[in-house]
Amino acid sequence: MGHHCCTKQKVKRGLWSPEEDEKLIDHIIKHGYNCWSTVPKEAGFSLTLSLSPLLTSVLFDLISDCIQMLELTFAGLQRCGKSCRLRWINYLRPDLKRGSFSAEEERTIIDVHRILGNRWAQIAKHLPGRTDNEVKNFWNSCIKKKLIAQGLDPKTHNLLASSRSINTMNNNISDELSQFGYAQSAHPAPFTISPPIKGFDKTKQYTNSLDHCSFNSSLPNVEAILPPLLNSGTLPLYDQTAEVGAISMPNFQYPQENMISEHQLLMGFEDQVINNSQAPIEFTTNGVSSSSSLDYTSMSSSSFGYQPAASGFSCLGDNAWDGGAMEALNLKQGHVEHLGQGHQMDASYATALDFDMLESAFLAAGAEFCNGSSAAMENLQWHC
């Protein structure tokens, strides 16, 4: 079954010959590539113009097919436009890098895939000179297997055998919520942020950062978002439109610290927030819009959750890679004392580097490592 664009035509399929490549390159150099459907036709275009005015509509259809066949023969490209487009984008484009992927590229793919999932075209935008097809093939043939070998689910980047521990973790959250008077929820994530997926204009400069998105919480007294990153005045921003993986967000201001102690603070980010990291976001809770100075919203890792409690909190994440380490640093830099006693962090999926950062940050914050397997970086628990 062929493309509907070429079902009427006897188009060639399969691998491209060097001659076909040459003809396609030649055509694109001369005419550009604004309309792929015209690529195989245009070499015979003058013939079409000279005949078509003379034909009735029925006759035109019949004869134009014949003419099209002639045109294709003249052009020497018996390919449909779709095939031409693909060949150009994936193989002939002069800005393609080719060759094997570097370790850095591999890491970028893993990082971005963790956030975006199988959105190959988006991932490829972070790898200059690479195509979505290339990235997809590399993922399927190489990275996927590496992750599986490391015991990670390539879809979720969670531990393959982690469903049990995650369920345990989520149960712990529910138990703790219940303990402090919160109704148990079927959803482990205490809140969600919904960005304006439709209607968000990437080309527009937004000045008010918190417009257009909604923040929903099923829990009471949730009025603030604590960014999980460095308390440095700038917030690393994951920007899928940039060529680099992250840029700094200027003018970031953290919530007043008394907000953290006076109000229960929950934090969780949906991946979709990251997908629209430059989208202005408005947080509204219980029908009341919060005022925030966030210019952007950002995460470097997915689905991270802060969970407060009257005498402490738990920092439980289903993915604690670099985001987890960043959270730990954030704790180190002044927030721990406002959150009382009892810190717990699930670092099941942190890298070794993350673990080092976590460890030093927690130790500096006065916490002590009390449980879990540091060798496997699994179910690590810290208390202070």
Place this chain on the structure above:
DNA sequence: AATGGGGTCAACCGCTCGAAT
């Protein structure tokens, strides 16, 4: 040397989305 299995990657398929009509 022949063969078969696994890996790689170019190309195709089918679908969605948005613009044009």
Place this chain on the structure above:
DNA sequence: AATTCGAGCGGTTGACCCCAT
């Protein structure tokens, strides 16, 4: 508002290559 069409995307296929037997 409905329809058509093209561009673009992710999933899948299959040809080709390499290597072990």
